[in-house]
Structures are given as C-alpha cells and as structure tokens.
Amino acid sequence: MSLVLETKVVTSKDGTTIFAEACGDHTKPHVVFAHGFACAATVFDKLFSLPEFQKNLYLVRYDTRGHARSGKPTDEESYVSARYAEDFDAVCEAFALDKPFYAGWSLAGSIAADLCAAHNPVLIRGIIWLGALPYMGDVMAIVATPLVLSFLPGICTPETPSEALSQRIKFCHTLVAPQLLPNVPFADMSSWVGAATHLLPECAKLLIGRTHDASRLKEEGAKGLPLCIIHGADDIQISGKDVIEQMEPQFKNCESHLLPGIGHILFWEDPEQVAGIILKFVARVTQSGCFAGLRVILSHPKNFVVELGESIELDCSRILFDVSLSDMRHFEDLGSSFRPRPGSYNFMKISIPRDVIDAFCEIMNAMIADDKHHHLIREVKLNFLVPPVAVASLKTVSWPKGVTTPLAGSLGPGTAPNSILHADIPPRHMSTSITFSPPFDIYFLLGPTLLALAGDAHTSLDITTDVVSRDGTKIHAQAVGNPANPHIIFAHGLACTMTAFDPIFEDPVLLKTLYMVRYDTRGHGRSGKPLTPDFYTSDRYADDLKAIIKGFTLKTPFFAGWSLAGAIGADIAANFPHPLPFAGLIWLAGLPYIGDILPIVATPTVLSFLPGLQDTTNATLGLQTRIDFVETLSAKTDVVPYDTKLAWVGSAGYLPPPVATLVLGRSQDPAPLLKEGSLGWPLLILAGTADRQINGSATIANLAPKFKNVETHLIPGAGHIVFYDDEPTVSRQLLSFITRIRITKPYPLH
Numbered sequence: 001m002s003l004v005l006e007t008k009v010v011t012s013k014d015g016t017t018i019f020a021e022a023c024g025d026h027t028k029p030h031v032v033f034a035h036g037f038a039c040a041a042t043v044f045d046k047l048f049s050l051p052e053f054q055k056n057l058y059l060v061r062y063d064t065r066g067h068a069r070s071g072k073p074t075d076e077e078s079y080v081s082a083r084y085a086e087d088f089d090a091v092c093e094a095f096a097l098d099k100p101f102y103a104g105w106s107l108a109g110s111i112a113a114d115l116c117a118a119h120n121p122v123l124i125r126g127i128i129w130l131g132a133l134p135y136m137g138d139v140m141a142i143v144a145t146p147l148v149l150s151f152l153p154g155i156c157t158p159e160t161p162s163e164a165l166s167q168r169i170k171f172c173h174t175l176v177a178p179q180l181l182p183n184v185p186f187a188d189m190s191s192w193v194g195a196a197t198h199l200l201p202e203c204a205k206l207l208i209g210r211t212h213d214a215s216r217l218k219e220e221g222a223k224g225l226p227l228c229i230i231h232g233a234d235d236i237q238i239s240g241k242d243v244i245e246q247m248e249p250q251f252k253n254c255e256s257h258l259l260p261g262i263g264h265i266l267f268w269e270d271p272e273q274v275a276g277i278i279l280k281f282v283a284r285v286t287q288s289g290c291f292a293g294l295r296v297i298l299s300h301p302k303n304f305v306v307e308l309g310e311s312i313e314l315d316c317s318r319i320l321f322d323v324s325l326s327d328m329r330h331f332e333d334l335g336s337s338f339r340p341r342p343g344s345y346n347f348m349k350i351s352i353p354r355d356v357i358d359a360f361c362e363i364m365n366a367m368i369a370d371d372k373h374h375h376l377i378r379e380v381k382l383n384f385l386v387p388p389v390a391v392a393s394l395k396t397v398s399w400p401k402g403v404t405t406p407l408a409g410s411l412g413p414g415t416a417p418n419s420i421l422h423a424d425i426p427p428r429h430m431s432t433s434i435t436f437s438p439p440f441d442i443y444f445l446l447g448p449t450l451l452a453l454a455g456d457a458h459t460s461l462d463i464t465t466d467v468v469s470r471d472g473t474k475i476h477a478q479a480v481g482n483p484a485n486p487h488i489i490f491a492h493g494l495a496c497t498m499t500a501f502d503p504i505f506e507d508p509v510l511l512k513t514l515y516m517v518r519y520d521t522r523g524h525g526r527s528g529k530p531l532t533p534d535f536y537t538s539d540r541y542a543d544d545l546k547a548i549i550k551g552f553t554l555k556t557p558f559f560a561g562w563s564l565a566g567a568i569g570a571d572i573a574a575n576f577p578h579p580l581p582f583a584g585l586i587w588l589a590g591l592p593y594i595g596d597i598l599p600i601v602a603t604p605t606v607l608s609f610l611p612g613l614q615d616t617t618n619a620t621l622g623l624q625t626r627i628d629f630v631e632t633l634s635a636k637t638d639v640v641p642y643d644t645k646l647a648w649v650g651s652a653g654y655l656p657p658p659v660a661t662l663v664l665g666r667s668q669d670p671a672p673l674l675k676e677g678s679l680g681w682p683l684l685i686l687a688g689t690a691d692r693q694i695n696g697s698a699t700i701a702n703l704a705p706k707f708k709n710v711e712t713h714l715i716p717g718a719g720h721i722v723f724y725d726d727e728p729t730v731s732r733q734l735l736s737f738i739t740r741i742r743i744t745k746p747y748p749l750h
Contacts, residue, residue, distance in 0.1 A: 036106025161622025177263030190650030493563025566590020635719030688718025
C-alpha cells in the first residue's frame, strides 16, 4: 500500500516547531511513534505502509526536537524533560488524539518517562518500546552496548568534519543485525546517514546529556500501565535481554518479545512481525480483536480448492493479499516420517490457530479467481485483524479418494489425522477439497525452486559488482538491461553516488532499449577513497572506465556525465587513443572540464559550497554544507520526498573532506577534448533552465561551437538533477541522440 500522510508542522509550548505526519483510520486506536537518536520519522516508512496497520490503527509519527525537519534549539533548557512532554502534547492536540499509545524506538523510548513525569494521571493508554532505552540515567550503562557508546563522542563532540561523518556512517551500519548488513539497500543506508547528518553536534550533545526523573514511569508501571517490549535478539546497540531483565519486574502489565535474527531497527528488518505484535498488544489492551498471520507457499493454486464445512462470514477488507511473481516453489510430500530425502530442503513447522483458517480459505479462493497470474504465484503472505467470531467445529482432514500426485502417489481420505501432508497438484489433475479441524500443525517441505520468467533469462541483466582499477582502487558499479542493446555508462556528480540515477535506471523503456552501467566515482559512495593526489590524476579516471568496460564487456559505449562527472569526458579524450572507443559524450548539467571554465559555468551558489565541503576543522559547517548543497539539486525541492533528500544528504556524507579537496583540486587538459569535438565526436548537452549549480546556457554558449557534431537542449523548469526533475524528457532525448548516432555514424569508431 502506498504511504499517503497528512503533514502538520506544530508549535510546541516553547516555540520549537515539530514536524509530524499521520495516516490510517482515526476511528481506530491511536499510536504515536518517535524515532531514535540521529534518525528521522521516515525510518518508520515500512511499518506505516503495511495495509493492516493503516486499516486498524491511526498512526502518527514526528521528528523529535533537534532532528530532521523539526526545530533545532541549541540551549540546554530546550532539552529538559518538560519540553519533550510538551512536544508530544502539541502533536496530540494537532491530530485530535484520544489517549494514544506511545511507541518509542531506541533513545525515544525514554520519552515515556517524560510523559509520565508531566501528567498525573498519565495521558497515554500504553507504552511500546521498540529496541528502546527505557529512560535516561543509570540504566543506559546497563543496557547500551560499548559499541554504541563508542560512537557518541564522534557524533556529539567531533574534532573534525571527517570524524563527524565517519562516526555517523559507522553508527548507521550498526542499526541492523550484523548478518543483515550486506543486504541493506544503499538507498536506505544513505537515507539513514542523511538523517544522522541532520543532527548537528550541538544538538546531539544536549539531547544525549539531558536527565529526567524515571520514578513516575516506574510508579505507573507498578499501577498497571501496559507495556510491550519488542527487541531484536541481535541488537548490537541496546541489549534487549538486559532491558527486559531491568524493566519487566517494574511493570505489572508487561509483555516482552525478543525476536531472533533481528537487530536494532527491528521494524525495518521485519515490519510484519513487529506490526503483528503491536496489533495484538493494542487489541489486548483495547479488547478490540486479535491478530493472526500466515505465510503460505503454493504452486498451481488454480487446481487447489479449499472449502469450509460450514459457511463463515469474514471481513475480507481486513486481509492483505500480497502475491509475489518472482518464482515458484512446489511441495514434496515425503511420507509420514517427515524425513528429507538426500538434497537441500528447508523444514518448516507452522502452528495455525483456529481463526486463521477462515482467512486462509478466502485467500485460496482469491488466488483461484485470479486466472491471469495463477500459474506464477509463488507466495501468499497474509496478515490480518480478525474480530472475535464464533467458529463452529470443522471436519478433520479429508482427501478425495484417488487423488494422485507425481511426487507422492496416492493419498486416501483421512490421511494423517490432525495434520496435512500437502503435495503439488499438477495442472491436469483433479481438484482437491479439504476442510480442517483446528488447531493443528502443517508440515511443509520446500523442494527445488522453479523460475517463472517472462522472457529469455539472457535478455535482461541486473549485475552489481566491484571492479578493480589499474591502481588497485575498488570501483562499485551496476549494469542493467539487455547487453545486445546500445551500451551507456553513467557517472554522478560531486558529493553524490550512482543511486542518484535511480529514475533513469527504473525507466521501463530505457531498460528495454539500452544496456546501462552506473558507478560510484573514486572517492565517493562505495568505491575506494584513496587519500593522496596521485590517485586523482586524469589517467586514473580513465583507468576506472577501462576497468568498467572490461568488467561488463562493453563495446563502444556512450558516456553520460552528470555535473562534475561531465569533466570525465576530458579524461577520456586525453587518455584513450583516437578514434575514441566511446560512441558519444553526454553532459547532464555537466561541467565540461576542470579549469578556467569553472567560474564561467558554475553558479555563485555552488561555488559557495566548496569551502564547506572541503573544511577539515568545523564539523557543524561540514554537516550543514552537505544539507544546503542537497537543497539546490532539484528545482522542485519542496516536493521531493524527504526520504529521497535524506538519501542525497547521506550520499554527500560518504565524501570525506580531504577527498573532496583532491577531487576538486585535480587538473585537466581540455585540448584533447576540444580536438575530438572538432573531429566529430558527438556531444549531447542537456541542462535545466532552473539549475542553481551549473549555468546550462553558459555551457552551451562556450562549448557547443567547439564541437562539430553537437546537440543541445535546455529543459524548462528542470534543476541541476535534471534527470530527476524531468526524467521523461531526459530519457527521450537520450534515446533520440543514441539512435541518431548509431544510424548516421558521424564519428569513426574502433
């Protein structure tokens, strides 16, 4: 379900602005979420996007003071306990909340103590701690790990901008369980780093150093204020075991959940499981129903029919029907012994409560009705809220006589009472009808995976890898599309990463017609960051491209450079033999080369950012400059999703100040570039008329006359990140240019 939020900027009692958002059903129980240290409210996106969450709760979240889009006062009085309670009260008033539950993640768990201290009786219905610090004070030394405590000096009192940035990155890398870190998408990680960048050292020091009285929290706990502790067992920031041990005895009405394989940001790592626990807790406290969940994996659902012994009415609007079409798995029935044959299998035992059966039947019937895609369905994931209903006793397991499967032979009626041995039902075999007598166990043995691809597996690729440049520098790159189509390499601008090109790399037309490669240029993102000038000479940039061409087996690719990476065209011309092995050059709001052209085409705005990006002494300046820099990328910055802007800020955080100096300070000789241009090397210049960093008109006026085969387009209303502001126009012009060059062949190629 898409996440549509009502947004309000509320004013707390002391005048601090608090940014808050809400979604869901206002007639349902209200839950207010607050994020952790050095994060933002957007961290809850996955949780808030769950349909059952939105349908059964009214969800509110806000950026706590000092963070993200809320006010950032820098005086100690602004961070006393009362101020946090006043922020919460202002949010509740703005959204007309009626005695909500409070859900605090990480450091924000401590806000529950502020709420209890400020109000007697308390104005919250219950507390939900998500990987939370219970309160500020002596408990921190008990439950916070030495690892997370080691990050605090570099975040709160850094000596240099490099320390401030590196410690924020390290902090964010510990949000997930260690074994899950390699699988975190860089867009998410850079968003977390961006949120941490928004927490300036002055604010971080004040909010970490604040104190409050936790006695009222414990008093309310002893009186029966409901508490739900949800913690990842693999949390390496806060020990869930210690939190439970310390706080469970203090609360008369407490339930605790320690989730295996989950880390600190548990609602991102497994949002469905966390949502299920929260819904059950809220339902228990409000007596509004019960939550159940089921995951079923099937193949050929068209031929599998489930029928109830008696008709039971069910609210189907409360069921999440989520079908994955990625591949198919089939079941193998291995007989009553449940012992796997030789080979690789996963064994899974699922206990199914009675109230799940009705919804299970509804889901099966919905799958059966979906004739278009039924043969591709691999997984049905079911999460729902079922009000208490009287369910009549149902029959025991029953198989129609004579049903045969190619895997298990014949199954007679009444096989394995109180359990099901479920085998694959091939398309041409008769349907089977079964009814259940819950509770019971279902034993599934998952066999080999069968891919169900829309086309030839070799026609479209998605490869992410690291190539190694000649000097040993690692270059992180990705290729998507059909290798039989024209090849094109994209390079990003200063203080950005290759993820900036997401709009282009998600364009279905480009994916079908091009083979596209993008990479993090040296010094940026996930590529290597050498710290000496000899690693940033012109030939090293050319070597990176040679490694990419070899690594992805590219043939006469086009090169598209955005912003500062436009200058890599000059590296190509200076370090590859004529005729150049590149079909053409594309400048996307590009800087033509590093040198005398810079003050001509670069705006005063972007030039004003360069000292702050390179500063090695003032941490606040370094962080704030990266935030301000990102605000000038899009001409539509007010409507760019905040999580996207956080990811851009986070990408800027991956550029250390000393590396920024090396990247900006390198020299180039533009003569080979201009010579190749005069000989017909094709050039496409795309620029936005509202670009606040590079003057596209100045680029065209100064460079277009020097290229024999040049095409220029100024895109109305687009800013510096032109392919984000108007992706359809940019993609159309790219394809038109590439098609024209491939047909006319105006430049001799290798």
